[in-house]
Amino acid sequence: MKLTIDDKQVTAKPAQTVLQVAQANGIDIPNLCYDPRLAPSGSCRLCLVEIEGQRALQPSCVFEAAEGLVVRTNTDEIRQIRKTILELLFSEHKARCTTCDENGKCDLQSYAYEYQLDEASLGAGRGAEPAPNYTTGNLALEYDPNKCIRCARCVRICDEVQMAHALTFKNRAAETEVATAFDIPLNDSTCVLCGQCISTCPTGALYDRSAKGLCQAKDMVRTRTTCVYCGVGCQIDLNVNPKTNRIVRVTSEVGCIPNDGNLCVKGRFGMDFVGHPERLTTPLIKRNGSFEKASWDEAIEVIAGKFKKIKSETGPDSIAGLSSAKCTNEDNYVFQKFIRAGIGTNNVDHCARLCHASTVAGLARAFGSGAMTNSIDEFRNARCIFVIGSNTPEAHPVIALSLKEAVVKHGAELIVADPREIDLVPYAKLHLQQRPGTDVALINAMMNVIIEEGLTDKDFIAERTEDFEKATEAIKEMTPEKAEKITGVRAEAIRQAARIYATAETASIVFSMGITQHTTGTDNVLSLANLAMITGNVGRESAGVNPLRGQNNVQGACDLGALPNVYPGYQQVEAPDIHAKFEKAWDRKLSARNGLTVVEIFHAIEAGFIRALYLMGENPALSDPNLSRTRKALEEVEFLVSQDVFLTESGQYADVVLPAFCFAEKDGTFTNTERRVQRVRRTVNPPGQARDDWEIVCDIATAFGYRMHYENASQIMDEIASVSPIYGGISFERIETVGLQWPCANKDHPGTKYLHKGEFKRGKGKFHPVRFKEPAELPNKEFPFVLSTGRLLYQYHTGTLTRKVPAIHQVCPTGYVEIHVQDAEKHGIGDGDSVEVSTPRGKVTTKARVGTMVARGWLFMPFHFAEGPANMLTNDALDPIAKIPEFKACAANIRPI
Amino acid sequence: MQSDRNAPLDKTAALEICRSMGQITSDSLIPILQQIQDSYGYLPAEILFEVSRQTGLHVNHMFGVATFYEQFHLEPRGRHTIKCCRGTACHVRGGREIANTLKRQLGVEEGCTTADMRFTFETVACLGTCFLAPVMMVNNDYYGNVASSRIKSILEKYK
Numbered sequence A: 001m002k003l004t005i006d007d008k009q010v011t012a013k014p015a016q017t018v019l020q021v022a023q024a025n026g027i028d029i030p031n032l033c034y035d036p037r038l039a040p041s042g043s044c045r046l047c048l049v050e051i052e053g054q055r056a057l058q059p060s061c062v063f064e065a066a067e068g069l070v071v072r073t074n075t076d077e078i079r080q081i082r083k084t085i086l087e088l089l090f091s092e093h094k095a096r097c098t099t100c101d102e103n104g105k106c107d108l109q110s111y112a113y114e115y116q117l118d119e120a121s122l123g124a125g126r127g128a129e130p131a132p133n134y135t136t137g138n139l140a141l142e143y144d145p146n147k148c149i150r151c152a153r154c155v156r157i158c159d160e161v162q163m164a165h166a167l168t169f170k171n172r173a174a175e176t177e178v179a180t181a182f183d184i185p186l187n188d189s190t191c192v193l194c195g196q197c198i199s200t201c202p203t204g205a206l207y208d209r210s211a212k213g214l215c216q217a218k219d220m221v222r223t224r225t226t227c228v229y230c231g232v233g234c235q236i237d238l239n240v241n242p243k244t245n246r247i248v249r250v251t252s253e254v255g256c257i258p259n260d261g262n263l264c265v266k267g268r269f270g271m272d273f274v275g276h277p278e279r280l281t282t283p284l285i286k287r288n289g290s291f292e293k294a295s296w297d298e299a300i301e302v303i304a305g306k307f308k309k310i311k312s313e314t315g316p317d318s319i320a321g322l323s324s325a326k327c328t329n330e331d332n333y334v335f336q337k338f339i340r341a342g343i344g345t346n347n348v349d350h351c352a353r354l355c356h357a358s359t360v361a362g363l364a365r366a367f368g369s370g371a372m373t374n375s376i377d378e379f380r381n382a383r384c385i386f387v388i389g390s391n392t393p394e395a396h397p398v399i400a401l402s403l404k405e406a407v408v409k410h411g412a413e414l415i416v417a418d419p420r421e422i423d424l425v426p427y428a429k430l431h432l433q434q435r436p437g438t439d440v441a442l443i444n445a446m447m448n449v450i451i452e453e454g455l456t457d458k459d460f461i462a463e464r465t466e467d468f469e470k471a472t473e474a475i476k477e478m479t480p481e482k483a484e485k486i487t488g489v490r491a492e493a494i495r496q497a498a499r500i501y502a503t504a505e506t507a508s509i510v511f512s513m514g515i516t517q518h519t520t521g522t523d524n525v526l527s528l529a530n531l532a533m534i535t536g537n538v539g540r541e542s543a544g545v546n547p548l549r550g551q552n553n554v555q556g557a558c559d560l561g562a563l564p565n566v567y568p569g570y571q572q573v574e575a576p577d578i579h580a581k582f583e584k585a586w587d588r589k590l591s592a593r594n595g596l597t598v599v600e601i602f603h604a605i606e607a608g609f610i611r612a613l614y615l616m617g618e619n620p621a622l623s624d625p626n627l628s629r630t631r632k633a634l635e636e637v638e639f640l641v642s643q644d645v646f647l648t649e650s651g652q653y654a655d656v657v658l659p660a661f662c663f664a665e666k667d668g669t670f671t672n673t674e675r676r677v678q679r680v681r682r683t684v685n686p687p688g689q690a691r692d693d694w695e696i697v698c699d700i701a702t703a704f705g706y707r708m709h710y711e712n713a714s715q716i717m718d719e720i721a722s723v724s725p726i727y728g729g730i731s732f733e734r735i736e737t738v739g740l741q742w743p744c745a746n747k748d749h750p751g752t753k754y755l756h757k758g759e760f761k762r763g764k765g766k767f768h769p770v771r772f773k774e775p776a777e778l779p780n781k782e783f784p785f786v787l788s789t790g791r792l793l794y795q796y797h798t799g800t801l802t803r804k805v806p807a808i809h810q811v812c813p814t815g816y817v818e819i820h821v822q823d824a825e826k827h828g829i830g831d832g833d834s835v836e837v838s839t840p841r842g843k844v845t846t847k848a849r850v851g852t853m854v855a856r857g858w859l860f861m862p863f864h865f866a867e868g869p870a871n872m873l874t875n876d877a878l879d880p881i882a883k884i885p886e887f888k889a890c891a892a893n894i895r896p897i
Numbered sequence B: 001m002q003s004d005r006n007a008p009l010d011k012t013a014a015l016e017i018c019r020s021m022g023q024i025t026s027d028s029l030i031p032i033l034q035q036i037q038d039s040y041g042y043l044p045a046e047i048l049f050e051v052s053r054q055t056g057l058h059v060n061h062m063f064g065v066a067t068f069y070e071q072f073h074l075e076p077r078g079r080h081t082i083k084c085c086r087g088t089a090c091h092v093r094g095g096r097e098i099a100n101t102l103k104r105q106l107g108v109e110e111g112c113t114t115a116d117m118r119f120t121f122e123t124v125a126c127l128g129t130c131f132l133a134p135v136m137m138v139n140n141d142y143y144g145n146v147a148s149s150r151i152k153s154i155l156e157k158y159k
């Protein structure tokens, strides 16, 4: 499509508006109510343009581009109108830029300058303290009606993008103001504190409360980096006041990949931990039971000496290391290299074991690769989305936006299978509330229907897969009626779900810890893979099997070999050719045997086989199952090193504590859940003598007798690329602006949007026969409930980071247990009562939340809280293949206290 | 109509209204609010939250609409509505004094309802009968050429 704008010939894409075409061609048209994330409203009229053949001036943000249009954007008449509009806005805008935080980035201000508004037309400034409104007292955001120009962008983004429906305009004409329904405080409304409203506000009317007065926008230095909180890997801009070396606020650019300027509460408001006074600033050595400050030289000497001694006495396998999903790829690579080549053991793992080891094991068996098959932006166009065991809105909030968008804007059909009534349920066509731990029965029954009703993709099964027949027997046994008895889901609902999934043109499965954290975790994953294969829903755009990875860099930590059975790039430790390749690359004899996994490491400490443990950024004293047992092991282990940002619960047990950089002080990369390798950039100066994780590891390795040295993180990535084919084409230079998705074999490879196109990584997709097994621990007389654990939107992992942020902590400051109303009545428990939850392993006191979030017969507890640690209760029974513990189902009891 | 302000409201009528609406779309919003107001006399917050749960319509939208149109009320209304004119014609002929007298006798500010739920007192821009100024209305009854001294006897007609 060709048109003319201001005498310039330009080309337009279909469905673009005149404004969008102009912007794409470097022609600036002033606008205030436009945001590409929103449906255009055409209300501010600032973007008016002259279009030949149209009688009146037209708002260019609404007017669609068409062949042959002749547009003028900047005539005298238009400029005069714009000036009048701006003057009107300013007479309502009762504030002064001199004291406004947005000064320097405010659209209204810059147009006022561009159109040279007369000082006399500016309204009288009112006091700095905004009149009481829906944000009064909120610790995250603040609204100032005096600065508001009523463009409705905040109201629209809350409705259209976040779909939280918290905001509205109240009253009319000059009285119009943004409000919540009935003016209730924001935290009592449906708001989820995503801050999308702040991000779209063109003025300083909506602003981060904690950033007020700390630096004006014009003086801030912005650095693009990757969010540290979850596997979505949102691109964030840290806004730093260079005078105070402090992160003042977080913004994100509209249009950036993968999050398009949207964030969640953690990414937007969760940075207070960075410069927190409790950060570790020097190495600490424990002497006579208490920590004393030490120099780096001392600390490293103690560690290297101790490791040497233990290795010479009982061999390399008596040492183990836990790497971290919070650290960068470079840190993880260097860490596992030290453990493998320096120490000489494969005892290296990290907490991904606790969330997605079964994903990696299951999908690798079925498809040959354990990662998300598709990209985040493909959800938008999936025709059916089957979400099972993923509380996406809480755990991966920004991905949840695409899921909702798919349903609301593109008519996708959503099926949610989750024992809890999660926030996706209102968008779902079907909600299957299966009893925890019965996923295999449910999925097999869906396949049963698909086979019965002839809905399989026969060509796909024949050409692209193997062993289909072996899997069918278990499927044929599991009729929907039988599954109804096991899962509690009506047979008819199972049938409907099966039909929707099987007949959709593109169907995408989304799952997370609700599937993986079971003793049958690997089975669950394998049966999902079966489901995708019998309907041919994998290896195509928008169709696939998509595990959402929890922590910011679990994907990377796995990719880089922080696992006991694989070298970087999922290359098997026990494969002789691979082993030989790494011996050569790392110039050392390497152990040819797989190492121990996290929980096995703790059991080996108990048994006295493992004597030294090196923790890099891990806090097993809160994250691991059966906590009392884990804590006992930490106490017992002869030598414990904790390298972290804070002195954690685990750090308390350590012999040596080392202060590390946090993500805002590091250069490096994280790999998000869609396999995208993205930059992490140094933004602020680190506290005290803290050092970068990889540098510390290199120094310990060198003192230990294995010389390791790198100039910078980029050099480490080059080494990674040279040994790990899936990262073969990745370098800092190539990912400077946008991350690349692995596999990326060489410097010319564009990265891979979706996996298994044409052929599975392992050749043919492999069906596995999977039969339903009950969870390891079933409810009984003494412990009649099923207890499940999980995460909250407002907290992150062990809470080390989020619980230091008042803006986040205000919403959900304490732990709780959810119980169904009827169960609560029966046990004499009221909402908010103190209760004791017990399992065969321990007791915890917490508060009851009575409602219908969970079905009858079971309990749910978030795991982030040290004062009511849910993991005192959970079962450390393991999945036999992936060795993942059963966090999602154990027998429990509850009583009022 | 409800008279005790603190008692929880009976939701039956609201549930019935939601059921009778059939297929809910965004066009259902205003009709639902009208029916709720007819039934409860105003738009009580707790009822609108219930309507939202039943219909999937969002409370923020209900609130926006309810504050935009004059016809909707978010506070309970008295059994009788007094409208006192503050238009120019009435003002010139002593309307101010009428309003002040009403305020004194009712013991409430304009826009408010008396504690016994007998009257809601409002002022309006012009009642359209300027030739009778000063004018006030109680429910649908007009009173023209009002003098302060008459007010007591007018109010007594409404129990």
Ligand code: SF4
Pocket (backbone or CB within 6 Å): A154, A157, A158, A162, A164, A165, A166, A167, A190, A191, A192, A193, A194, A195, A196, A197, A198
């Ligand atoms: S923070 Fe998010 S959910 Fe809350 S009002 Fe703003 S856009 Fe809506």
Ligand code: SF4
Pocket (backbone or CB within 6 Å): A143, A147, A148, A149, A150, A151, A152, A153, A154, A155, A178, A197, A200, A201, A202, A203, A205, A206
């Ligand atoms: S607060 Fe900002 S985004 Fe919302 S209406 Fe006012 S100016 Fe627009």
Ligand code: SF4
Pocket (backbone or CB within 6 Å): A227, A228, A229, A230, A231, A232, A233, A234, A259, A262, A263, A264, A265, A266, A267, A268, A396, A397, A398, A399
């Ligand atoms: S969704 Fe994840 S990556 Fe994005 S802002 Fe939130 S925590 Fe950060």
Ligand code: FES
Pocket (backbone or CB within 6 Å): A030, A031, A032, A033, A034, A041, A042, A043, A044, A045, A046, A047, A048, A059, A060, A061, A062
């Ligand atoms: S930007 Fe087009 S009308 Fe506001």
Ligand code: FES
Pocket (backbone or CB within 6 Å): B085, B086, B087, B088, B089, B090, B091, B125, B126, B127, B128, B129, B130, B133, B134, B135
């Ligand atoms: S001014 Fe009072 S009725 Fe017109």
